[in-house]
Structure formats: structure tokens, C-alpha cells
Amino acid sequence: MNFDYSPEDQAFRAEVRAWMQANAPRDASGKATGMRIGKETQFAWEKKLASKGWLAWSWPKEFGGTGWSATQREIFDTERALAGAPSIMPFGVMMLGPVLMQFGTKEQQQRYLPKIAQAEQVWCQGYSEPGSGSDLASLKTQALRQGDKYVVNGQKIWTTQGHWAEWIFCLVRTSTDGAKQQGISFLLIDMKTPGIEVRPILTIDGHHHLNEVFFTDVEVPVENLVGAEGQGWTIAKYLLGHERTGIAAVGDSKRQLSWLKESVARDVALKDDPHARRRITELEVDLMALEYTNLRTLDSMSRGHAPGPESSGLKIKGTELQQAITEVQLELGGHDAMPWQSEIDGDPVYRAANTRYNFLRACTIYGGSNEIQKNVLAKVLIGL
Missing domain, CATH: 2.40.110.10 (Butyryl-CoA Dehydrogenase, subunit A, domain 2)
Incomplete structure (x- = not known):
């Protein structure tokens, strides 16, 4: 696939960015701290996306989705993350929706898919x-x-x-x-x-x-x-392929890394520190490789192919990268990164970094542990 953004893609990015900046929930400004938002905020956000026609952003048009290309989907999720907007609860849109499209009866598709796309069923x-x-x-x-x-x-x-x-x-x-x-x-x-x-x-x-x-x-x-x-x-295996692709969380990792870079640039002691620059560069290289792999997977899915073993690779590298970013946030944040869900003044990237670090210890386990994913890759790709 072509990784260059066309003029149409650039125009689409501008549209999504403007809409996100105008509509992302302000009470989710825990965006930089990784704080969890409440039920009312989450539901209101998904209703707003549904009214725009963007909640089922990964679905084909025939089932009530956007029909976006792989590149547009990547742009949407990245701009959503960079705006600090909450991610969509994955269970209806990202997991059950594709299952019903592939295995459900017409009656099941007509009964459940419209309600999922309109944020009317959780x-x-x-x-x-x-x-x-x-x-x-x-x-x-x-x-x-x-x-x-x-x-x-x-x-x-x-x-x-x-x-x-x-x-x-x-x-x-x-x-x-x-x-x-x-x-x-x-x-x-x-x-x-x-x-x-x-x-x-x-x-x-x-x-x-x-x-x-x-x-x-x-x-x-x-x-x-x-x-x-x-x-x-x-x-179950079909559904987990879609889940693991989402768990890679490329957009959210780009958000966290972008804010980390901005924080280091503002820090007199860190902005010219070779160790800090090296650590961030390593994360950027890994994230770029993950993003390209994710784009190839999305492109294959948009052409009607179910996620293959590459979804296991995305899950492994994506979750390891999420953990690595929080480790660097703790390392470079020093004392500012130590409070637990702190609301005190200070760099917002480092507030609650400790909370994020601890919670994301689980990301290499949920969705199928990374050890199991390595076994899947060994069996499917190598034949072991």
C-alpha cells in the first residue's frame, strides 16, 4: 500500500482535527494524565460520535458504518487520540459488530448493528x-x-x-x-x-x-x-483478531509520546540531555514500525480479509510499547511522576504517570497474553 497521504487524506485529517478540537469532551481533560472518565462522559461522547456518523468508524457502509479507507481510519484514530478524546468502548463496535457481519443472521444484523452504530446498546x-x-x-x-x-x-x-x-x-x-x-x-x-x-x-x-x-x-x-x-x-478467534488489532493502541501511544516530547522540550534539565533524547528516539522508531504494520493490517481488513497472525504481532509490540512509554515517563518525570493520581499543579504528562504505569502492567495479559501470542506466531508462521 502507499504510505503517502494524498491531498484528499490531508483534507480529511483537517476535517477530523477541527471536529475533534470542537467536540472532544472538556471534562475528559484527564487526557494527559490517563485518568479514567466516568460513564456519563463516555456515553455522551459516543452519542456525539454516533450523531456525526462516526461511531462505527471501522464498519463498511452497507452495515451503517463510515466505509473509510485504512488510511482514513488511521487518521481518525490518531486525531481522536491527539485531541485527548476518549477511545470508543470496543465491545460493540470493534468486536461484536464484525462478528455479526461475518457470522450473524440477517435478523441478528438488523436487530443489533443499527443500535450499536447509534450508541443505543452497550x-x-x-x-x-x-x-x-x-x-x-x-x-x-x-x-x-x-x-x-x-x-x-x-x-x-x-x-x-x-x-x-x-x-x-x-x-x-x-x-x-x-x-x-x-x-x-x-x-x-x-x-x-x-x-x-x-x-x-x-x-x-x-x-x-x-x-x-x-x-x-x-x-x-x-x-x-x-x-x-x-x-x-x-x-472467538475471529473476534480476538479484531480485538488484538485495537489493543495495539497506535493512536493513544502517539498521543502519550507526543506529550512526553513536549514536556521534555520544556524542561531545561532534560531538553539537551542525550539520555532523554535517546530514550525518546527509541520509542519513536518502535512506534513508527508499529504504525506501518497496523496500516498494512487495516488495509488488508478493508479489502475483506480477516485479521491474521499479524494481529498477534500488533498486540505484542503495541502493548510492550505502551508499557515502555510509561516507563520512560516515570524515569524522566522523577518526583513529578511519583504521585498517585495527583491533581496538584505540575506537568500534566507526569501527573498520574504512576497510575498509568501500574495499570498497563496488565495490557500484555488481557486480550490473550503475549506469551500465547508468541506461540500463535510460532505455530502459524514458522510451523512449530
């Missing part, structure tokens, strides 16, 4: 279980068919924004015959269904992102099955 993901994280195929949550419904019993864990969600897409076990991957199915479950309990998990950054979700005799209509029974593992 989703979460029910994959991991106690003892079934990296070894996801060992999951035990059971869905037994009884006539025109499934009865679901089990537990999910690390359910991001499960306390906000109205619906959850779940991997469930519908059979114990054969290989463990063959008995998994993909169900859509209304979170208001009797028998569902959500319990909070507080993370090291002091926020409530995660939850445990318990299912006790939860009745789910059979028409909420996506694909065929036993096809859940295939669907």
Missing part, C-alpha cells in the same frame, strides 16, 4: 473464567438447550464495564463431546435477564473497570445463538 465480553484465561478453551460455563431456549450456568471474570453493559456476548459450553474447542458456542445475553449477578473488581489504579459475572439458570432464547452450535471457537 455491550461487554464474557470470555475469561476462573482457571480459563489463557487456556480459554477449558471454559466451563454451561448452556443446556431446553426446547426454544438455553439455560446458562457458570461464571465469567475480568468483565470490563460489565456494570455498564446492557448485553453480553458469551462463550458457553453446549457440548462436552470431542475436543474441548468443539463444544463451545457463542451466545448473546440480555444483562437484565433474571439469574445474572455482577460483582465489582477494583484494579490497582483504584478504578472500577472489571467485574465478575455469575449466571444461575439464566434463560436465553435460541435465536440469540450466533452461528451454529459448536462454532464458538471459530467465532
Whole structure:
């Protein structure tokens, strides 16, 4: 693909930048500190994007999306990040949407996709279980068919924004015959269904992102099955390819690195320090390589190809880079970077750097641990 930006791309960038500067939520000015924004701010932001027609920014037009090219999508996400605007909750737009386009029935597409694109339905993901994280195929949550419904019993864990969600897409076990991957199915479950309990998990950054979700005799209509029974593992791998591409977070890394460079440039002691310049240059080189790989992946996806093993590579390098940037922020920020979610005056890049550093220890684990991703690359690319 051509990495040069055309005049049309430059005009598109100018349009997106102007809109973001005018519309990014001002109460998300924790942008430079990495502070988490609240439910009301997040929902209002996504409604604003939906009214502009930009919430389903990665979807083709036929399903209510923007139909943007890979380059336009990269420009949009970069300008969104540089404006300090929140990222979009990924579960509906980035994960379930592509799954329904590929595996859903016409009825399911017509029922769910418009609501996702218009920010009228909030989703979460029910994959991991106690003892079934990296070894996801060992999951035990059971869905037994009884006539025109499934009865679901089990537990999910690390359910991001499960306390906000109205619906959850779940991997469930519908059979114990054969290989463990063959008995998994993909169900859509209304979170208001009797028998569902959500319990909070507080993370090291002091926020409530995660939850445990318990299912006790939860009745789910059979028409909420996506694909065929036993096809859940295939669907799960397809979805995870899209998730891992997003976890690379190229736009957000560009934002953090840009603000770090600006902070160093303002610091008399650091701006000419060769160690600081070397550390930032190393991050810039790694980020440029990641960005080009991401663009190639987006271009392939825009031509109808599902994310391949490159999504595992993006996940590995993207999360390692996120961690590396926070390490340099702590290293160069010194005492200014030590407070925990500090609201005191000082360089905004370094405020709460400690919080970001600790929370992002998890990014190499969620979405499939980086060790598992290396095994995927070894198997698919090398044949080991």
C-alpha cells in the first residue's frame, strides 16, 4: 500500500482535527494524565460520535458504518487520540459488530448493528473464567438447550464495564463431546435477564473497570445463538483478531509520546540531555514500525480479509510499547511522576504517570497474553 497521504487524506485529517478540537469532551481533560472518565462522559461522547456518523468508524457502509479507507481510519484514530478524546468502548463496535457481519443472521444484523452504530446498546465480553484465561478453551460455563431456549450456568471474570453493559456476548459450553474447542458456542445475553449477578473488581489504579459475572439458570432464547452450535471457537478467534488489532493502541501511544516530547522540550534539565533524547528516539522508531504494520493490517481488513497472525504481532509490540512509554515517563518525570493520581499543579504528562504505569502492567495479559501470542506466531508462521 502507499504510505503517502494524498491531498484528499490531508483534507480529511483537517476535517477530523477541527471536529475533534470542537467536540472532544472538556471534562475528559484527564487526557494527559490517563485518568479514567466516568460513564456519563463516555456515553455522551459516543452519542456525539454516533450523531456525526462516526461511531462505527471501522464498519463498511452497507452495515451503517463510515466505509473509510485504512488510511482514513488511521487518521481518525490518531486525531481522536491527539485531541485527548476518549477511545470508543470496543465491545460493540470493534468486536461484536464484525462478528455479526461475518457470522450473524440477517435478523441478528438488523436487530443489533443499527443500535450499536447509534450508541443505543452497550455491550461487554464474557470470555475469561476462573482457571480459563489463557487456556480459554477449558471454559466451563454451561448452556443446556431446553426446547426454544438455553439455560446458562457458570461464571465469567475480568468483565470490563460489565456494570455498564446492557448485553453480553458469551462463550458457553453446549457440548462436552470431542475436543474441548468443539463444544463451545457463542451466545448473546440480555444483562437484565433474571439469574445474572455482577460483582465489582477494583484494579490497582483504584478504578472500577472489571467485574465478575455469575449466571444461575439464566434463560436465553435460541435465536440469540450466533452461528451454529459448536462454532464458538471459530467465532472467538475471529473476534480476538479484531480485538488484538485495537489493543495495539497506535493512536493513544502517539498521543502519550507526543506529550512526553513536549514536556521534555520544556524542561531545561532534560531538553539537551542525550539520555532523554535517546530514550525518546527509541520509542519513536518502535512506534513508527508499529504504525506501518497496523496500516498494512487495516488495509488488508478493508479489502475483506480477516485479521491474521499479524494481529498477534500488533498486540505484542503495541502493548510492550505502551508499557515502555510509561516507563520512560516515570524515569524522566522523577518526583513529578511519583504521585498517585495527583491533581496538584505540575506537568500534566507526569501527573498520574504512576497510575498509568501500574495499570498497563496488565495490557500484555488481557486480550490473550503475549506469551500465547508468541506461540500463535510460532505455530502459524514458522510451523512449530
